[in-house]
Amino acid sequence: QQPVQSPQAVILREGEDAVINCSSSKALYSVHWYRQKHGEAPVFLMILLKGGEQKGHEKISASFNEKKQQSSLYLTASQLSYSGTYFCGTWYGNEKLTFGTGTRLTIIP
Amino acid sequence: DSGVTQTPKHLITATGQRVTLRCSPRSGDLSVYWYQQSLDQGLQFLIQYYNGEERAKGNILERFSAQQFPDLHSELNLSSLELGDSALYFCASSVSEGTQYFGPGTRLLVL
Numbered sequence: 001q002q003p004v005q006s007p008q009a010v011i012l013r014e015g016e017d018a019v020i021n022c023s024s025s026k027a028l029y030s031v032h033w034y035r036q037k038h039g040e041a042p043v044f045l046m047i048l049l050k051g052g053e054q055k056g057h058e059k060i061s062a063s064f065n066e067k068k069q070q071s072s073l074y075l076t077a078s079q080l081s082y083s084g085t086y087f088c089g090t091w092y093g094n095e096k097l098t099f100g101t102g103t104r105l106t107i108i109p
Numbered sequence: 110d111s112g113v114t115q116t117p118k119h120l121i122t123a124t125g126q127r128v129t130l131r132c133s134p135r136s137g138d139l140s141v142y143w144y145q146q147s148l149d150q151g152l153q154f155l156i157q158y159y160n161g162e163e164r165a166k167g168n169i170l171e172r173f174s175a176q177q178f179p180d181l182h183s184e185l186n187l188s189s190l191e192l193g194d195s196a197l198y199f200c201a202s203s204v205s206e207g208t209q210y211f212g213p214g215t216r217l218l219v220l
Contacts, residue, residue, distance in 0.1 A: 032208055041111070041199060041211040042152070087152065089209070096142065096165050097209055101151045 001025055003090045005100035012078050012107050020073040020103045022088030031064055031071035032089040032097060035082075042087060045073075075105070083107045112136065113212035115200050121218045127188040130215045134181055134202030140164070141183040142209060143175055144199040152199070158183055190219045 004023045012018055022031060030049050034042040048064035048071055060082070062073045075082055085104045089097040112135035122128055134141050143155040154167035158177035169175075172190075177183040187194060195218050201209035 030207065034211075039197075041213050043111075044208055044210060047208055091207060096140075096154070096157050097203075097207070099152045099154070 002098055003088055003100040005086075005088060005103050007103060008101070009104040010106070012105070014080060014107055014109055015077055018075045018078060018105060020075075020086050020088075020105070022071045022073070022090070022100055024069040024090050026069065026092060028064075028066070028069050028071075028090055029093040030091045031062075032091065033062055033071075033073050034087045034089065034099075035084045036087065036102075037084045078105075078107050080107050080109065111210040111212065113200060113202050113210050115198075115212035115215050117215060118213065119216050119218075121220065122190060123220055124190055124192060126190050126219075127186065128190065128217065130185040130187070130198055130200075130217075132183045132185070132200030132202075132212055134183070134200075135210055138202035138204055138210070139181065140203045140205065140209075141177055141181070142201045142203075143169075143183070143185050144201065146197045146199060146214075148196075155185070187217070192219050195219045 006021045032047050033045040036042040050066045059076045064071045085102045087102045088100045114133045116131045139160045142157045145153045155169040156175050157165040161177050172188050175185045197214045199214045200212045203209045
C-alpha cells in the first residue's frame with residue numbers, strides 16, 4: 001500500500017523550516033527518504049529504522065514514530081539547494097520499497 | 110554517482126516502434142527495479158527482478174517486458190510505443206529489498 005505524504009507541496013523562503021510527513025496504514029520496518037531534483041534521479045537521503053530513531057544529515061533530520069506508523073522529515077534553515085521533490089519509501093520487511101506520491105518543496109530567495 | 114548505470118540517456122523514436130533500455134546495477138546488488146516517471150508525476154513502479162527472477166510486478170503494460178541476465182544487468186523492452194509512453198525511465202538497484210539506488214534515467218520521447 002502506498003504511503004501518504006503531506007503536504008503535497010510547500011513554498012518556503014530561504015531560512016525557513018519545513019516538515020514533511022509520511023504515513024503508513026500498516027506496521028513499518030523502515031522508512032527511506034529521497035530527494036529528486038527536476039529531471040534528475042532520486043537521491044537517497046537517509047533511512048529510519050523502527051524504534052523511534054532520529055537521524056540527521058546536515059540541517060535535514062527525520063524521525064520515526066512506530067506507534068503512529070509515521071515518519072517526519074525536518075528541514076531547518078532551508079537553503080535554495082533543498083528545492084526538489086521529496087519521496088518517502090516504506091518497507092514492511094518482506095516486500096519491495098513502496099514510494100509515496102511525493103512532496104514538492106520550493107525555496108525562494 | 111550512485112553506481113547504477115543506464116543507457117541510453119536519451120531516446121527519440123516514433124509511435125509503433127520498439128526500444129530497449131539497459132541498466133547495470135551497483136556491484137553486488139542482486140535486485141533491479143524499473144520505474145516510469147511521466148512529467149511532474151511520481152515514481153510508478155513497473156517491475157522488480159532479483160538474481161535473475163521476477164520478484165514483483167507493478168503497473169506494467171503488456172507491451173512492456175523486462176529481464177535480468179546472469180551478469181545481473183537488466184533490460185526493459187517497450188514495444189508498440191504510444192505518445193503516452195514518453196517519460197523518464199529509471200532503474201534502481203539494491204542488495205536485497207531495502208534502500209534503492211537510482212540510475213540517471215533514460216528520457217524517452219515518442220513522436
